[in-house]
Every structure is written in C-alpha cells, then in structure tokens.
Amino acid sequence: MAQTAQFPADAVRPALAVDIVALTVRSRRLSVLLVRRLLEPFRGRLALPGGFALPGESPRQAAIRELAEEAGVAPPGHLEQLRTYGPEDRDPRGPVVSVAHLLLAPAWGDLASGGDAAAAAWVDVAAARGLAFDHDRILADGLERARAKLEYSALALAFIPAEFTIAQLRAVYEAVWGAALDARNFSRKILGSGIIQPAGLAGPGRPGRPARLFRVAPGLDPASAALNPPIIRPA
Amino acid sequence: MAQTAQFPADAVRPALAVDIVALTVRSRRLSVLLVRRLLEPFRGRLALPGGFALPGESPRQAAIRELAEEAGVAPPGHLEQLRTYGPEDRDPRGPVVSVAHLLLAPAWGDLASGGDAAAAAWVDVAAARGLAFDHDRILADGLERARAKLEYSALALAFIPAEFTIAQLRAVYEAVWGAALDARNFSRKILGSGIIQPAGLAGPGRPGRPARLFRVAPGLDPASAALNPPIIRPA
DNA sequence: CGATGTTACCGTCACTATGACAGTAATCAC
C-alpha cells in the first residue's frame, strides 16, 4: 500500500478506439458513411469510419478527427455517444474498447481519402451488410437509436440544411422509418409543435405549388429539444 | 507494414473500469447504492460502486462482479449500459475509461463489505452529492436516463418484486420523478397498457381496502417492452 | 392560350386519450 496511489497491477489496458455511425438522407433514402479498409484486419471490407484515439484525446474528439480525416470535413450536424463495445472478441489483434458515436447530419459531398481507409462513401443502409469487425451490430444499434430519437425529439432537423420545406422534413422521417406518413397530418403536428419558424417562400423551378420555407425556431437546440406531442412511428 | 497486423505503436491504452448507478425505491424514496472508499484517491469519500475490469471480462460482467463484491449479491433487476466517460481528467493516477452502467432493481438487504470499499449502502438520491471522481455527473446522467425510460417503457416493473399492487407501481413513478400522480388516472393507464396481469388479492393487515395484486404479463420483458400509450412525467 | 399533371396547403370528422374530479367499496382501530 504505497502512499502514492497507483493502478492495480493487473488492470486491463485495452486499446481505445472510436467508431462512427454517420447517417444522412440522400434523395429520400437513409444512408450511412462507410469506408473500405486498406489494411489488415478485414482488408478490403467495408467498415464504419473510426480508429484509435490519440493521447490526450476524448472519444468525442477522436470521432471528430477521424471523420475529418476520412470524410474530408469537420462533420456538421449532431454527434452523440451511442454505446461502447468490447474489449473482447472484437479485433484479432487484441482487446479493443470502441466507443461508438452516432452522427446525424445533412449529406455533404467532399468525401476525401485519408488515414488507413479509402475514400468514404454514402451507402444506402439497406445495402450495408457484411461490415468489418462488429460493425453490423453497431450500425443496427445506431439505426434503432436514430429511429427512436426522431419520435420524441427535434433531431430530424439535424439531417437537413438551415432552411427547408415541410416536405423535406417529412422525407427525413420517411427515410429513417422506412414508412410513408400522411403529409397533411404531418404538417399539422410539426407546425403545432413550435420547433420551426417561417422563413419565406421557396423559389419556383419545380412543378407544383411553391412550398413555404422554414428554419429552426430561435433558441431551440434540435439535440435537446423535446417534441411535444411526439410523432410516433407507424407500426 | 508487417504482414501480421499489429496495433499502431502509439495506441492509447487507458485502464478499463466500470461504475454502476444502482437505483431502487425504498419507502417511497429513490435511492442509489453508494460505497465509501477505503483507498486513495478520494479515500473516505462516497462513490458509486465499481472498479477495474479483469482480463477477459466484458464491462457488463465486470459490473455484475463488482456489484456482487461490494453489495453481497448477484444483482436482481435490469442492468444496462449508461454511457462511457474518460479517459482524461477522471483519475489522478492516469487515464481511465469507465463504462458506466445503470441498474434498476428492487431494494435488497444483504449489503456486504468487500473489495476496496466499505459496505455499500442505499442513500437517498437527494442526499447523494460530493461523490468521488466524476460520479456526481454519472449519477445525474443515470437519473435522467431512468426518468426518461419510465415514460416510454415498462421498466418501472424492474424496481418492484414479482407481485405488486398498482399503488406500489405508482410509488415507483412518484419516487423516480419526484412528483405526485393521480391514482385513478394512473390505474386506468396501467390497466389499459396490457403490461400487467391480475394475480389475486393482497392479504389484509393494513388499514384500507385490500388492493389487487398483479404480476408482469406473460412473455413481456420489462427491459424492452414499450409502454403504449406512454405515461409522461408532469412538468 | 387552355388543359393536364404535380406539389403544397386547408379544413372536416369520428374516435381516442387525457386531466380533473365525484362517488363507492372494503378494510382497520376503537
């Protein structure tokens, strides 16, 4: 029992990693950001973006850095911790604890190559199977989290740009839930929720009556704002 | 680039720990299981039960083992991962990643001493402040998770024994939320939700009309069953 | 120019869920 406290000698010290489930909605379909691995293990397989944390980094900082390296930009949107996996039976190289994160963001296009992975790409979630490591399960957990959060929070707003139409917002719900929603009832609920504010009229250019534009209500944080009453996903 | 894949040389390897926010309801008050630390750092301070993971252990297994060591029993109730904290600025001995867990359970009495902590004890959450490490924050996160989960899931059932009265179940909600609920409306909602099943009549012994006993509906898992419609906490 | 198709928006209606509250039933203590 030394006076200066030390770790127990037998403390487990796994490598610390992060993985990111980055979701977006492209042309009415839910997509996830994937990279192709250039190194072993699982070389050539698709995987979630991620990697090992650097000294002094928090998992959140590591997630942001990895996204910047593998996707070329400081990620927009909403980033939150998903859950933690490991350390056993995840990586043939040894014990790894991975703190998975969930990013909900508008689609961005500058997908650069970097790090130990080829250029990242958006992949339809329905086609994202057979991923490296335990990433199939992490993706499934991230999808379920996203689907559940849309019911009771304003997080659908994280998927779209600052100005948007109600149809765009509805398309987010329909893509994430994979179900059609009644446009009229959806408008009523969103407009009555107070989370959005009129922002002019959308310019013409497409057939049909021009839609009204909206933006997030001032002082409202989509990440923490509760949706009241909620919008429940259909069975 | 060796053919046999290895970890990056500069991979961070923090110690892996678990902490447990173990909540229960005792005499209509929400309580958390705390231990008094016998070793540095934070010697003498109250802390959440927890400790370092052993080789080959999952965080969940480590949480169950630590609860058994510090509280004397294999914990009943519902155990889930809460979130992960660290690795920086948590422990003066160095970087520690702690995977916090949330346990919702009926109160149990065999609180034994063990490990590097004095006997565990149930403490009213309103009095649980000034904990060691970042445990004040972990406790706050666990409380918020528990309060939110009671709205949309059947997890309140994890707090009470197999057979219970509706008043007991309502007492769980009132203790966790710190708010009074209308007994008549609560009964209507719970009975209409289909999550419980009649199980006879409570024996007399106390003043008042004897209450009906209920048990969890067959085939229903309180951890995953959705409460529909939800029971929203009052503002 | 008008006809047609497309998209967005507005309103109605029956039904359900909700909060608030009044009243009844069954026990215990005395």
Added chain:
DNA sequence: GTGATTACTGTCATAGTGACGGTAACATCG
C-alpha cells in the same frame, strides 16, 4: 356500531389522432 384509511369505478369537457375531401399555385404540353 363510527370514523379513518386505502382501493376502486365512473363521468365529463377538452385535446390529440388518423383518415380523407377539397383548393391553390406552379410547370409542361398541345
């Protein structure tokens, strides 16, 4: 018995819900 205590049942006005019919404003085509 009386009163106190706890449990249970029912009512009612109002808000929220899903389903759906109709109207408004654009583009494109003949």
